[in-house]
Amino acid sequence: MTVTRDGATIRLQGRCRVEDAEPLASLLHATPGLTVDLGDCEGLHAAVVQALLAFAPKVVGTPSDPVLRDLILPLLAGERQRGQRPI
Amino acid sequence: MVQFLVEGRELVAEASRDLAMLIARPDDVAALDGCFRAIHTLKGSTGLFDLQPMGAMLHAAEELLAAIRAGRPGHAEDFARVLEAVDQVDRWLDALEGDGALPADADAAGRAIQARMRDAAPALDQAEAQLPAVPDWQLSAAFTGLSGTAIRYTPRVDCYFAGDDPVAIVAATPQLIALSIAPRDAWGELEHYDPFACNLVIEAVSAAPRGEIEAAFRLVADQVELAELTAAEPGAPAGGMTTRRTLRVDAARIDHLGILADELVTAKNGLVDLAIAAEALPGGHTLGQALRSRQAQLDRLVGDLHAAVGKVRLAPLAPLFARFPRLARETAGALGKSVRLELEGQEIEVDKTIVDGLFDPLLHVLRNALDHGVEPVERRRAAGKPEAGLVRVTARAAGDQVVIEVADDGAGIDPARIRNLAVARGVLGRDAADALDDRDAVDLIFVPGLSTATTVNAVSGRGVGMDVVRAAAARLGGKVTLSGEPGRGTIVRFVLPMTMILTKLMVVTCGGERYGLALDSVVETARIAADRLVVMRSRQAFQFRDQVVPLVILRELVGGSSQGALAPRGGAERVVIAWVGGELVGFAVDAIVGRMDAALRPLDGLLSGAPGLAGSTLMPDGSVLLVLDLAELLS
Numbered sequence: 001m002t003v004t005r006d007g008a009t010i011r012l013q014g015r016c017r018v019e020d021a022e023p024l025a026s027l028l029h030a031t032p033g034l035t036v037d038l039g040d041c042e043g044l045h046a047a048v049v050q051a052l053l054a055f056a057p058k059v060v061g062t063p064s065d066p067v068l069r070d071l072i073l074p075l076l077a078g079e080r081q082r083g084q085r086p087i
Numbered sequence: 088m089v090q091f092l093v094e095g096r097e098l099v100a101e102a103s104r105d106l107a108m109l110i111a112r113p114d115d116v117a118a119l120d121g122c123f124r125a126i127h128t129l130k131g132s133t134g135l136f137d138l139q140p141m142g143a144m145l146h147a148a149e150e151l152l153a154a155i156r157a158g159r160p161g162h163a164e165d166f167a168r169v170l171e172a173v174d175q176v177d178r179w180l181d182a183l184e185g186d187g188a189l190p191a192d193a194d195a196a197g198r199a200i201q202a203r204m205r206d207a208a209p210a211l212d213q214a215e216a217q218l219p220a221v222p223d224w225q226l227s228a229a230f231t232g233l234s235g236t237a238i239r240y241t242p243r244v245d246c247y248f249a250g251d252d253p254v255a256i257v258a259a260t261p262q263l264i265a266l267s268i269a270p271r272d273a274w275g276e277l278e279h280y281d282p283f284a285c286n287l288v289i290e291a292v293s294a295a296p297r298g299e300i301e302a303a304f305r306l307v308a309d310q311v312e313l314a315e316l317t318a319a320e321p322g323a324p325a326g327g328m329t330t331r332r333t334l335r336v337d338a339a340r341i342d343h344l345g346i347l348a349d350e351l352v353t354a355k356n357g358l359v360d361l362a363i364a365a366e367a368l369p370g371g372h373t374l375g376q377a378l379r380s381r382q383a384q385l386d387r388l389v390g391d392l393h394a395a396v397g398k399v400r401l402a403p404l405a406p407l408f409a410r411f412p413r414l415a416r417e418t419a420g421a422l423g424k425s426v427r428l429e430l431e432g433q434e435i436e437v438d439k440t441i442v443d444g445l446f447d448p449l450l451h452v453l454r455n456a457l458d459h460g461v462e463p464v465e466r467r468r469a470a471g472k473p474e475a476g477l478v479r480v481t482a483r484a485a486g487d488q489v490v491i492e493v494a495d496d497g498a499g500i501d502p503a504r505i506r507n508l509a510v511a512r513g514v515l516g517r518d519a520a521d522a523l524d525d526r527d528a529v530d531l532i533f534v535p536g537l538s539t540a541t542t543v544n545a546v547s548g549r550g551v552g553m554d555v556v557r558a559a560a561a562r563l564g565g566k567v568t569l570s571g572e573p574g575r576g577t578i579v580r581f582v583l584p585m586t587m588i589l590t591k592l593m594v595v596t597c598g599g600e601r602y603g604l605a606l607d608s609v610v611e612t613a614r615i616a617a618d619r620l621v622v623m624r625s626r627q628a629f630q631f632r633d634q635v636v637p638l639v640i641l642r643e644l645v646g647g648s649s650q651g652a653l654a655p656r657g658g659a660e661r662v663v664i665a666w667v668g669g670e671l672v673g674f675a676v677d678a679i680v681g682r683m684d685a686a687l688r689p690l691d692g693l694l695s696g697a698p699g700l701a702g703s704t705l706m707p708d709g710s711v712l713l714v715l716d717l718a719e720l721l722s
Contacts, residue, residue, distance in 0.1 A: 021282035046254040067258040071266040
């Protein structure tokens with residue numbers, strides 16, 4: 001289990017793989033406004049990145065992996081278009 | 088937009104210069120890089136305005152150059168096509184400057200040139216597949232200014248099922264310096280979000296060598312595009328060229344600074360009178376001396392300031408010259424002649440006013456050289472000359488002047504023909520015309536009405552004659568002369584001041600008016616007793632040292648008074664002895680007032696046509712002093 005829900009926060013831990021994309025998308029879709037914590041995340045599969053981009057939840061935590069931290073996190077934490085998100 | 092026009096011209100000039108080199112030597116790598124950079128930057132700038140046809144055409148030019156840079160052999164024809172595109176841009180810049188918009192046919196014209204560039208590059212597609220170069224997609228704004236290899240990876244929709252992790256693949260790329268991930272298509276209704284359908288476009292920049300990047304993407308090579316990013320765009324070109332630190336300043340501000348400096352010179356001159364007045368006061372000698380020494384100090388500083396402001400106004404001739412190759416090609420094309428244009432001395436810097444004021448007269452002379460100078464091909468062949476005519480536009484510094492020559496190797500000007508023309512047009516009588524030596528006869532071409540072509544065509548002879556050229560040169564404080572040999576060619580020579588320099592003047596009065604004379608021509612002032620005057624023919628002269636010097640009554644020449652004869656005052660005349668055209672001449676004046684430094688301004692308005700006047704300047708009291716051109720007065 002690398003995707004866990006803890007109250008209003010979803011924690012992504014360890015290496016998130018392609019199969020984590022589906023539960024993550026379901027959680028984000030079912031409960032808008034959840035925060036995603038990447039503090040313990042060690043890697044994100046493209047499908048997970050894609051889900052985070054699509055649902056655009058608030059992202060917190062700083063992963064230690066340099067690529068994740070320096071290149072991918074800014075893409076998730078920056079200002080993004082949330083226009084088509086159904087509420 | 089103004090900025091774009093200025094920079095656009097510079098970039099066009101840069102590209103044209105490099106392309107001309109490439110046409111001559113297609114393997115010149117530096118020229119290829121320079122030209123590519125100029126076109127790339129130019130294309131970038133078009134995006135800021137609504138200049139789609141220009142952008143599209145430049146994009147095609149850039150692709151062609153990129154393919155050559157990437158290793159496809161470049162031929163002179165390729166560069167000629169690109170030059171055609173650059174010429175088109177130059178024409179469009181003219182249109183933008185005039186009408187603020189591209190001409191209505193811009194789209195069609197651009198397409199035609201694009202098509203020709205594609206024809207010129209049959210191997211282009213192949214070459215591109217092999218070694219793609221410039222990104223043909225819109226780079227993410229975040230990547231501006233980066234250098235390296237741009238990567239655009241569009242994973243297949245089913246790649247997750249295939250076991251690909253596009254993010255991991257990109258993350259494994261060595262020396263990744265930037266990354267951007269965006270949806271390929273809009274997310275749409277998230278109700279139907281499919282977590283296993285890949286909908287991403289990943290863009291990245293890597294500083295790693297091309298080979299390593301290709302290795303990292305080898306499994307998904309069909310989904311990846313690579314391209315070289317040229318460093319530090321837009322603006323400073325990367326490496327190679329030395330960048331000059333420059334500041335663009337509105338010319339009006341510099342002009343204002345120039346006027347202030349001129350006025351400071353005038354104000355400073357007032358101190359001399361003050362020092363003299365102080366010295367004349369009882370006990371004022373010390374004060375007068377002190378004033379004088381302060382004045383001398385101020386004199387030097389103001390002189391330096393004036394020179395410094397003059398230098399700010401200096402601009403290279405290059406942008407002016409750079410406009411000629413295209414115009415020469417067009418003109419020669421319209422005339423069905425083949426002409427080579429050589430430019431030299433573009434680096435010479437002259438006052439901006441002069442650079443700006445030279446375009447029309449130089450263009451006129453250049454067109455004349457192409458139209459009337461260079462002969463049609465058959466006649467050149469018959470005369471044993473190379474078929475392509477040669478026109479050289481050269482500039483060189485000569486002291487504080489700049490000499491600009493337009494020389495052609497054409498038919499030259501026949502003095503006899505000019506004489507006949509002058510008689511036919513009623514400029515001169517037959518006898519007067521025949522009495523002229525060849526040089527003066529050729530100079531008649533500058534007389535209004537004479538050089539107007541008998542046949543009007545599209546190139547020159549639109550009723551604008553060489554008199555206009557001479558007037559334009561005079562307005563800039565310069566002169567223009569014509570020389571050459573029948574059958575060998577014609578040289579039109581402009582001699583212009585390089586800066587608005589300070590001239591030392593002697594101020595004299597005559598006929599109740601004050602005039603300035605250039606001090607450097609004055610040899611001596613003397614008082615000549617009436618009994619030393621001799622009459623030779625109808626002219627008066629006097630013995631000065633070992634020679635007989637003709638005496639000219641300046642009052643008569645300037646027309647200040649109807650009184651023609653010498654007015655004997657105490658039996659002696661105040662005479663200024665000066666070198667005029669290689670001879671000593673004495674000028675009788677009423678009085679010599681003093682000396683001053685002045686910034687000579689060319690005459691404008693009604694006075695601009697007045698003969699014998701070199702310019703005007705302001706006196707310390709605010710009045711205008713007319714400065715005489717002694718040589719012209721005597722002629």
